[in-house]
Amino acid sequence: MPTDLHPSFTGAGNDPGMTDPLAAAVTRHLQRILAAPSSHEALSRDLLRLAANYRLELLRPRLRAALGDRVQGGLFAGLRLPTRAAEGCTLPKLLGCYEAGLQPHLSALIANPPEVVLNIGCAEGWYAVGLARLLPHAEVHAFDVDPAARTLCAETADLNGVTLRIGGRFDPSGFAAFAGRRVLVLCDVEGAERDLLDPATTHALRGFDLVVEAHDAVAVAPAAAPPRLSDTIAARFAASHAVTRVDLLTRTLALPPCCAEWPEIDQLLAVWEMRAAPTPWLVMRPRR
Secondary structure, eight states: OOSOSGGGGTTOTTOTTOSOHHHHHHHHHHHHHHHSOOOHHHHHHHHHHHHHHHHHHHHHHHHHHHHTTBOOSSTTTTOBOOSSOSSSOSHHHHHTOTTGGGHHHHHHHHHSOOSEEEEESOTTSHHHHHHHHHOTTSEEEEEOSOHHHHHHHHHHHHHHTOOOEEESOOOGGGGGGGTTSOEEEEEOOTTTHHHHOOTTTOGGGGGSEEEEEOOTTSOOOTTTOOOOHHHHHHHHHTTTEEEEEEOOOOOOOOOOGGGTTSOHHHHHHHTOOOOSSOOOEEEEEEOO
């Protein structure tokens, strides 16, 4: 199952027996799930995830109509969002509670404003544009291998009147260009952080602030049985940085009045971040 079924609902009306594109897409997903051999545990998990995504497709426009396109609270309150996300959830971002456990750490990092922000794996620009609004004098770079994500990031930047430098794949050698400057690196690259972030070979990283999502659940060869990716990255930076692990947990949020009469399941779905498995963040600050 994908992290978010929303993109696959686009153009779903090709089923001749279905006039509703959303219903047609959900039906196809359901048939695919039921046809695949699986255990009861896997089947129940996949059916629940499909039902949750189906329900979210109905809640998104309702909340958007009530709140508009501006983030309601949190560090990026006031940020304008496009109508779709490059991946993952949209409602927690609109509410302002997305990755809420990370927000106090980011606030502390930008209290001494960086000269440069490198957002590697920018998606639709939640962090790149959010930080550009808060750091008007910083040079903000946003990178993503997905062309659609880069287009969306540019759209988000335009919506908010900020300027970004947007690029594709980021190579470890690119860090050297920023050596000696006050740099904040925000990295979310779906497991590629293993190859991207190594201060032993990329010396410039030793002086940077880093906020890294560690994808511990990324598949590896069963025989290899390596340590968790979060432990590997933390160990690499232990000598040069103070490392804080941030585990993102479901939180209780005071929802806006328009959600007050929603059923409890809808209120829970509104803050669901659609993680298939835990993805801890590492906040790493140089030992200056």
